[in-house]
Amino acid sequence: MRRRLLDIIHRFYLDAISRLPPAEFRRTTGLARGLHVGGHCFGPLHPVHNIVVNSIWYAAAFPVAGSDDEDEANALLSTDGICHRSLDGLVAALRDLCPSISSGDALWRLFSAGADLTAAVALANGVSKSSALRVVASQGHAAFHLAALVARHPDPTAFAHFASSALPSINGQHNIVQLLIMKHVLASRHINYLSKVLVPSSPHEPSVSLLMLSAPVLDCIASQKQQFKGIGKQVVNVVNMALQQYTQRSGEQLKLHSVCGASLLKEEGLENCYHINFLAYHEGSGSAVGATVLFFTEAIILSCDETDIRLCAPVDPVTDIGAFAVGTKVDITGPL
Structure with a gap:
């Protein structure tokens, strides 16, 4: 039951990511961080709308210092962790709102309701x-606070206030849901508008003082970030090669939106085998982003400049999640 619920939630995240402008995922301080850290699917709206709104709100309310440069490697996302944390939060919120039900009952009710809390x-x-x-x-305030706590949201208190009080009020004034329904694919101007609307005043201050990290710890973090960036560039290069081969065969004009799952498999006799899920979009007129397509690709990295694309095929998120899921032997994605 939990696995089936995670499949439903995974589809929500694929839907939400496909609605966000790809340029925003390239920014080092942009939406990718907001989604990965605070973009949970629980809240007062539909799960997909919750993901979009929660991601934008967190990125705007808790910005990080640093450059806002674009880098294609930042298109590499990992939705597995946020899916699991969102499900844990959903179960906690439902049991808080309905204290008489067990954990098993909560899973069954959530599955029957399509992972929609209300x-x-x-x-x-x-x-x-x-x-x-x-x-x-x-x-909702207590339920959302508990959900955020269980889901390891960085600031459960701020989220509980936002989800239970601020968001319903803002939605009533600015009709955010109507915007999300009308603009299925958001442009950067919509993200800027929603950021200002959702965080009308100065951003929240961190609820706890920042830790003073020692030089060795800072060096370790820098090393890990550089390693992740290197892996990200390699994965994106593989995806671009696979997508180029697919477009040459099909004649479709597609561009990479984001990589939403990547794993390096270490099976006997098969080294450096990547299983990757990614979203690509049809190029529209001008800067418009067309409809997105989910792809699965399997590739063997033979050397640093040679790749064997074994398979690159579009998949249906409704019917093919699980059949064309990325492997889980060695997860190469990490926090952004």
């Missing part, structure tokens, strides 16, 4: 969704 509350309480909405509105 719909799961309606099923658990045997009431209409409008009644469940009132329950979430009145008891």
Whole structure:
């Protein structure tokens, strides 16, 4: 049941990522960090809308110092961790809102409700969704705080206030949901607008003082970041090669949006085998981003400048998640 729920949540993240402008994922301080760290799927809206809004809010409310340069390697995302944390948060929130149900019951209600928290509350309480909405509105602060805590959100207190109070009020004033419905694929100007609307005043200060790291720890962090960046560039190069071969065969005009899963398999007799899922979009007129397509590719890295693309094929997120999922032997993605 948990595995099936994770598949549903994974599809939510693929949908949410496909709606965000690819340029924003290239920025070192952009949406990729917001999604990876604070873009959970729980909140008062539909799960996909929660992911989009929570990611934008976190990136705007908790910015990091540093350059905002674009780098193609930053298109490498890992959704596995945030999917697991979101599910843990959903279960915690549902059990807080419906204290009589067990963990197993919570998983079943969430599965039956398509991982939608409000719909799961309606099923658990045997009431209409409008009644469940009132329950979430009145008891949501404690539930969202617990969900964020269990899901390891960096600031559960700030998130609980945002999800239970600030977001419903802002949505009422600016009709954010209507914007997300009308603009299925957001442009950078929409991200800038939502950032200002969701964080109208000065950004939140960190709830705890920053740690003073020693020189050896800083050196270790710098080394890990450089290693991740190197791996990211290698994976993106593989994806660009696979996508180029696919476009030559199909005649479609596609560009890389983001890499949403990559693993290096270490099976007997098969070294340096990558399994990668990535999103590509059809080039629209001007700067417009067209419809996105999910791809699976398998590639063997024979040397630093030679790659054998074994397979590159579009997959259906609804029917093929699991059948064309990336391997999990050695996860090469990491925090952004």
